[in-house]
Amino acid sequence: MTSAPPNAEISPPGRIRGIQRRILVVLSAAQIVGGVGVAVGLALSSVVVDDLSGSTVISGFAGTATVLGAALLALPTAKAAGRSGRRAGLALAYLAALLGCVISVAAISIGNWPLLLAGLVLVGGGSAGNLAARYSATDLSPPGHAARHLSLVVWAATFGSVAGPNLAEPADRIGMESLGLVEKAGPFAFAALAFAVALVIILAGLRPDPLRLARELDGTQSAGRGGKRTVRTAWRTLRTTPMVRNALVMIAVSHTAMVSIMSMTPVKLHHDGSSLDVIGIVISLHIAGMYMMSPVVGWLADKAGRVPVLMLGMGLLLASAALAGTAGHRVWQVTLALFLLGLGWSCGLVAGSALVSESVALEARPAVQGLSDLLMNVCGATGTIIAGAIVGGLSYGVLGLVVGVMVTAAGLWLVVVRRRAEDAAPA
Numbered sequence: 001m002t003s004a005p006p007n008a009e010i011s012p013p014g015r016i017r018g019i020q021r022r023i024l025v026v027l028s029a030a031q032i033v034g035g036v037g038v039a040v041g042l043a044l045s046s047v048v049v050d051d052l053s054g055s056t057v058i059s060g061f062a063g064t065a066t067v068l069g070a071a072l073l074a075l076p077t078a079k080a081a082g083r084s085g086r087r088a089g090l091a092l093a094y095l096a097a098l099l100g101c102v103i104s105v106a107a108i109s110i111g112n113w114p115l116l117l118a119g120l121v122l123v124g125g126g127s128a129g130n131l132a133a134r135y136s137a138t139d140l141s142p143p144g145h146a147a148r149h150l151s152l153v154v155w156a157a158t159f160g161s162v163a164g165p166n167l168a169e170p171a172d173r174i175g176m177e178s179l180g181l182v183e184k185a186g187p188f189a190f191a192a193l194a195f196a197v198a199l200v201i202i203l204a205g206l207r208p209d210p211l212r213l214a215r216e217l218d219g220t221q222s223a224g225r226g227g228k229r230t231v232r233t234a235w236r237t238l239r240t241t242p243m244v245r246n247a248l249v250m251i252a253v254s255h256t257a258m259v260s261i262m263s264m265t266p267v268k269l270h271h272d273g274s275s276l277d278v279i280g281i282v283i284s285l286h287i288a289g290m291y292m293m294s295p296v297v298g299w300l301a302d303k304a305g306r307v308p309v310l311m312l313g314m315g316l317l318l319a320s321a322a323l324a325g326t327a328g329h330r331v332w333q334v335t336l337a338l339f340l341l342g343l344g345w346s347c348g349l350v351a352g353s354a355l356v357s358e359s360v361a362l363e364a365r366p367a368v369q370g371l372s373d374l375l376m377n378v379c380g381a382t383g384t385i386i387a388g389a390i391v392g393g394l395s396y397g398v399l400g401l402v403v404g405v406m407v408t409a410a411g412l413w414l415v416v417v418r419r420r421a422e423d424a425a426p427a
Contacts, residue, residue, distance in 0.1 A: 016140055016217075017142075019140065019208065019210075019213070020140040020141065020149070020210075023136070023137070023140065023206065023210050024137055024149060024152055024153065026201060026202070026205035026206050027133045027136055027137055027153045027156070027206070028152065028153055028155075028156030029156070029201050029205070030090070030094075030129075030133060030198045030201045030202050030205075031130055031133055031153055031154075031156040031157040031160065032156055032157065032159045032160040033160055033194045033195075033197045033198045033201065034094060034097075034126055034129055034130050034133075034157070034160065034194065034195065034198040035130065035156075035157035035158075035159070035160030035164060035287075035291075036160035036163060036164045036167065036190075036191070036194040037097060037101070037123075037126050037160075037164070037191040037192075037194035037195045037198065038097075038123075038126045038127055038130060038160075038164065038191075039160065039163075039164025039165050039283070039284075039287060040164040040165065040167055040168055040171060040187045040188070040190055040191045040194070041066070041101065041104070041120070041123050041126075041187065041188055041191045042066070042164070042165070042283065043164065043165035043168045043187070043266065043279065043280055043283050044168050044184060044187055044266075044276075045062040045063065045065075045066065045120055045123075046059045046060065046062040046063055046263060046264070046266050046267050047059070047184075047266055047267065047270055047276075047279070048062070048108060048116065048184050049061065049062040049113050049116060049117065050062075050267055050270070051184075052108075052111055052112075052113035052116065053113045055392075056267060056271075056388070056391065056392040057388050057389060057392035057393075058113070058388075059267050059388065060263060060264060060267075060384055060385065060387055060388015060389070060391070060392070061117055061384075061385070061388065062116075062117065062120060062263070063259060063262075063263030063264075063384040063387075063388075064263075064381045064384040064385050064388070065117045065118075065120035065121045065123075065124070066120045066121070066123055066124045066127065067124060067127070067259055067263075067377050067380040067381040067384060068121055068124065068377070068378075068381040069096075069100070069120065069121035069122055069123060069124020069125060069127075069128070070124035070125070070127040070128040070131065070373070070377040070380075071124070071373070071374050071375075071376075071377030071378045071380075071381060072121065072124070073092070073093055073096055073124060073125045073128040074128055074131075074132075074370050074371075074373035074374040074377060075231065075370045075371070075374055076092060077089040077090070077092055077093045077128050077129070077132050077370060077373075078132070078366045078367055078369060078370020078371070078373075079366075079370070080092050081132070081136075081211060081366040081370075082366040082367060082370075084212075085209035085210075085211050085212040086132070086136040086139070086206060086209055086210055086211045086212075087202055087203065087206040087207070087209050089132055089366070090129050090132055090133060090136065090202045090206070091199060091202050091203055092125075093125045093126070093128040093129030093132060094125065094126065094129045094195050094198045094199040094202065095125070095195075095199055096122045096124075096125030096128075097122060097123050097124070097125035097126035097129065097191075097195040098192050098195040098196055098199065099122050100119045100120065100121065100122025100123035100124070100125060100126075101119070101123055101188045101189070101191045101192035101195060102119075102192055103115065103118060103119030103122065104116055104119035104120060104123060104185075104188040105181065105185045105188045105189050105192070106119075107119050108182060108184055108185040108188065109181065109182050109185055119188075123188075123191070124377075126191075126195055126198075127377075128373065128377075129198070130157060131373050132369070132370075132373065133153055134150045134153050134154050134349075134353055135150070135353065135357060135365075135366075135369045136153075136206075136210055136211070137149045137150050137152065137153040137210075138150050138354070138357045139210035139211045139213075139214040139365075140210050140213065140214055144302055145302065146302075146354045146357050146358055147297075147298040147299075147301035147302045147306070147350055147351065147354035148295070148298040148299055148302050149298075150298060150350060150353055150354055150357070151294040151295050151297055151298025151299075151301075151350045152294075152295060152298070154291055154294040154298075154346070154349065154350060155291055155292070155294040155295050156291075157287075157290075157291045158287070158288060158291035158292045158294075160194070163284075164284075164287075165279070165280040165281075165283040165284045165287070166277075166280045166281070166284055167187070167190065168187045168276065168280055169276055169277060169280065171186045171187045171189070171190040172184055172185075172186040172187055173186070174186055174190075175187070175189055175190070211365075211366065214362060215362060215363075218362050231367070231371070233364050233367040233368075234364070234367040234368045234370065234371035235371070237360055237361075237364050237367070237368050238368065238371065241359055241360070243355060243359045244355075244356055244359050244360060244368060246355075246414070246417055247306070247310075247352040247353075247355035247356045247359070247372075248352070248356065248371075248372050248375055248376075249410065249413070250310045250313070250314075250348050250351075250352045250410065250414065251348055251349060251352035251353065251356075251372060251375075251376050252375050252376045252379040252380075253314075253317075253348070253379075253406065253407065253410040254313055254314075254317065254344065254345050254347070254348025254349060254352070254376075255345065255348070255349070255376040255377070255379060255380045256376075256379040256380050256382070256383040256406070257317045257320075257321065257341070257344070257345070257383070257403050257406065257407050258290075258317070258341055258342070258344070258345040258380075259380035259381075259383055259384055260380075260383035260384060260386070260387040260399065260403055261320065261321065261324055261337070261338070261341055261387070261399065261400070261403055262283075262286060262338065262341060263384045263387060263388075264384075264387050264388065264391045264396060264399060265282065265283070265286075265324075265334060265338060265396075266279050266282075266283065267391065268334070268391065268396045269282060269331070269334065272329055272331075274331065278331065281335075282331070282334060282335050282338055283338070285335055285338060285339050285342075286338035286339060286341060286342045287342060288339065288342065289338070289339040289340065289341065289342025289343040289345075289346070290342035290343070290345055290346055291342075291346065293343060293346060294346050294350055297309060297346050297347055297350045297351070298350050298354070301350055301351040301354055302354075306351045306352070306354060306355040307351075307414070307418055309347050309350070309351035310347065310348060310351045310352060310355075310414060311411060311414055311415070311418075312347050313344045313345070313346070313347025313348040313351065314344070314348075314407055314408075314410055314411035314414065315344075315411065316340050316341075316343050316344030316347060317340075317341065317344035317345070317348075317403075317407045318404055318407045318408055318411070319340050319344075320337045320338070320340040320341035320344060321337075321341075321400045321401070321403040321404035321407060322400065322404055323336055323337035323340065323400075324337035324338070324341070324396070324399070324400040324403075325396075325397045325398070325399070325400020325401050325403075325404065326397065326400070327396075327397075327400075328397075337400075353369075353372070356368060356369060356372055357369070386402075387399055390402060
């Protein structure tokens with residue numbers, strides 16, 4: 001006698017919709033507290049490295065370390081998800097971020113900036129987890145709703161990410177007065193607590209696992225246990241699927257532009273004499289641009305199409321680079337530039353990620369999604385290195401010019417690709 005599938009009792013569409021709603025709630029809750037952890041450290045990391053090292057160029061490596069960490073953890077997160085489900089992958093990412101925050105607190109306490117950079121690499125696991133969570137939202141999405149469901153999880157990060165930078169000052173004060181920590185170590189201790197809560201939410205709440213359930217309903221097995229097989233699967237899919245390649249280029253460009261300008265903005269404002277409170281407000285509004293409008297971006301991507309939204313994102317990023325590059329000492333202009341920077345990033349990430357998910361078969365999906373996050377974060381890390389050198393050797397204005405040229409080239413390339421696709425389509 002043949003046994004019933006493990007989840008046959010929950011296969012009716014109505015029950016799957018209920019499970020999907022619960023999964024979206026759990027992922028959103030993890031995004032909120034995980035976003036706090038990422039944003040608290042993000043607001044001060046470059047400033048702390050600048051103070052400890054005494055070098056503006058080295059301060060740029062703070063953002064590089066975090067983005068590099070997100071890149072390095074992208075494939076292990078994808079491998080764990082492909083083997084054991086989304087819960088295992090997300091837990092690995094948040095656990096790494098928790099450990100990184102502990103190392104960062106120790107590094108600041110002894111005044112060791114190389115150790116702090118090492119800790120920030122692991123803190124990048126928080127970003128890797130938050131990025132992977134958006135893909136987890138699409139495993140059980142009905143056709144035509146992937147961008148909206150993905151964008152809801154991205155949107156949930158608004159609450160934690162906007163609040164996070166503004167919690168840096170009180171967390172620093174509490175850390176010094178109540179915990180006996182040195183100045184600027186408190187925010188990283190607070191971030192460690194946030195990542196611990198996100199880890200508990202994922203382990204306890206993400207049941208059933210969306211990817212494992214989707215595979216059971218689809219009759220698809222896991223993509224394999226080997227890390228090399230994960231990479232091979234992703235590259236093979238990338239070579240044979242032009243639509244995925246296009247999406248990955250736009251995601252990478254959007255992320256590189258965003259991280260390059262954002263990572264050096266706190267240093268610029270700090271050197272211009274702005275207080276930590278002002279820096280926190282600017283970064284909060286930037287993060288609001290990244291996440292607050294994402295449901296609208298997701299709806300637009302489902303209705304108008306992925307490519308038009310990607311083109312809109314390139315336009316917003318170009319406007320941001322122009323404003324940032326000509327801001328001078330005008331804080332309001334920097335703030336507007338950072339808000340548009342976040343909004344352009346949202347268009348690139350939401351539309352591009354939805355395009356990746358819908359263009360890849362279920363068995364290869366975690367591998368390709370992991371490669372997508374790896375590439376975008378490698379490009380972002382490279383961007384922060386170059387951004388630090390440009391600002392340290394030239395100026396923040398020149399950085400805006402360089403980013404503007406890159407975004408313009410990407411936008412023109414997307415227009416050419418779209419026209420070629422339209423010309424090749426049958427009449």
